[in-house]
Amino acid sequence: TSNKSLLILPGDGIGPEAMAEVRRIVGWMEENRAVAFDVDEDLVGGASIDEHGIPITDAVVEKAQNVDAVLLGAVGGPKWDDLDFSIKPERGLLRLRKDLQLFANLRPAVCFDALVDASSLKPELVSGLDIMIVRELTGGVYFGEPRGIEDLGNGVRRGINTQVYTTPEIHRVARVAFELAKKRGNRVCSSEKANVMESGVLWREEVTHIQQTEFPDVELSHMYADNAAMQLVRAPKQFDVIVTDNLFGDILSDCAAMLTGSLGMLPSASLGDVDETGRRKALYEPVHGSAPDISGQNLANPIATILSYAMALRYSFDMGDEADLVEGAVEKVLASGVRTGDIMATGMTQVSTTEMGDAILKEL
Amino acid sequence: TSNKSLLILPGDGIGPEAMAEVRRIVGWMEENRAVAFDVDEDLVGGASIDEHGIPITDAVVEKAQNVDAVLLGAVGGPKWDDLDFSIKPERGLLRLRKDLQLFANLRPAVCFDALVDASSLKPELVSGLDIMIVRELTGGVYFGEPRGIEDLGNGVRRGINTQVYTTPEIHRVARVAFELAKKRGNRVCSSEKANVMESGVLWREEVTHIQQTEFPDVELSHMYADNAAMQLVRAPKQFDVIVTDNLFGDILSDCAAMLTGSLGMLPSASLGDVDETGRRKALYEPVHGSAPDISGQNLANPIATILSYAMALRYSFDMGDEADLVEGAVEKVLASGVRTGDIMATGMTQVSTTEMGDAILKEL
Ligand SMILES: CC(C)[C@H](C(=O)O)[C@@H](O)C(=O)O
């Protein structure tokens, strides 16, 4: 592989449509910025189930291990809803996260100026909103053992999952959050349920420990996860960086993303440790899901996937200028009033997925 | 004890202030409706810690076991934040829930007409909102074993909690949700993370089983908890009854409560099974917490606690008429423009806790 290797996994639903627009932008980069990407494409999720019977193959995981960045569309859909838990589309994504040890999931919840009115919240509460949620992604109840469904006899069953965190797992994701805060508003809010769960007590103690010993200049606060959900709805701008575990992060980041009104616009990055070769394993994907209800109809908003590619340019390929170009083009297109259906408003021009791609390429 | 026994546990923070207003209304009932309550009052939470060193005594639990209804204010505050997990104020509330087997927590998320503008959401999204969240309250990760923090040596520790549900636990709370739905919009949405957790798979299967075998006429849908958080923010009126587990219910019900803008107004009921004597164990409490920042200043909104008492009248004392009276008085007071600080808006009259009590008594 070259030193600019990218694995594209379009996945299911609107994933492939959105990714087609990204490929056009990758093409533009090669032509106009003289950067050659070594791009490979493969299957994940339902698409992989249909072809191979499993949501990701060892070969694809192997490829993902050896590229500079993975770009993922979305996984899942009603077609695969009745499959057994162990081979559902989601397991493909979960295996990628776990095998690549992508422990830090960065989910910005940003309200785009042009989209303030698309939020269900009052404009003054979300205009200018810029939160970064750092979600632990390879631990907690998502992967803890023991897990499963036991038969206790007499028709009674018991379902079990285990929430588990060790100090090193907490430390590494806390460091990512504090590092990010230093480049932003210098404030971290850590969220758990330490009033109910011992794993939350440990989380709180260890995040505090990292702050005190390594980041004394970053402000740290703690908030129970139920209160964090309330505060996000009440006054989201009070937050800068939020760091939390896998399950709370799943819920809080979706809640935060939705209240920006810009869900179809939000990218995310999942990062691992830096390896011997100086490379940080990384997967980029939109915050939104596979939206099966609108897939295949050229209706999807490709911007979150395009901005995920921009994030890859910035963080995995050290191409900040090119990332700026893409992000700037997206902003100009929005400012010009061009909108896909999900962010449509009166007075704007509604366009299809491919037309949105056209508009962004034109701005580039 | 008489057949109208009530145990009042004011607890911490604004709990005692709010409860003082309830006691005035209890007095009014005795004088004007000729109903004698056998009212006892005792300590829970930090108040109990200060007196007895533990957040609830066996004697208080024993009392709670033997009354028709428990009315609780709120527990917790910064004063007790550094106490060991096992004796924190919250453990008093958790022990009450567990020992009384109050497995079904009913949390209405209702937007009061007079308060539509207090919501952070746009008025059209919340006006008329009326959701009932049924949260499982005695199982799941709140009580699952094993739990705790282990020392693995070399300064490494591991925090563990266990999410566990059995079929009977799921069945009984599902039945409460379906029964409630029959008296409302006839729709139940069940929420879990069945795409990630086996306990969620069991939850989904067993809720479906109860619907198919016992409530075929009630509409049942399923929604992952992260999506439920998003949908609550995006379009809360799509929901009628939501049934979910202890932890998801904690977060989703707080999120839903906050988006009504009526947090200081929302009561809740925690119900157990009907026992041999025909009595259903029950605890009523406001959805809001102890609000230590405003406690002791005669600023708190007592309405959620007063409406919790009204819920007790309705569900534990079979006094629907009297419950109507109290609820009607609250609505009239709101319509007249009287407001505590938390729900204050321009053009309204701001009052203290006791003045709000005065106004409600006057309407009665
Ligand atoms: C698809 C699902 C397994 C996943 C998760 O729960 O992590 C998704 O909700 C997400 O947030 O990326």
Ligand SMILES: CC(C)[C@H](C(=O)O)[C@@H](O)C(=O)O
């Ligand atoms: C105080 C705390 C233990 C409690 C909970 O987590 O259940 C509270 O948040 C609630 O929702 O009643």
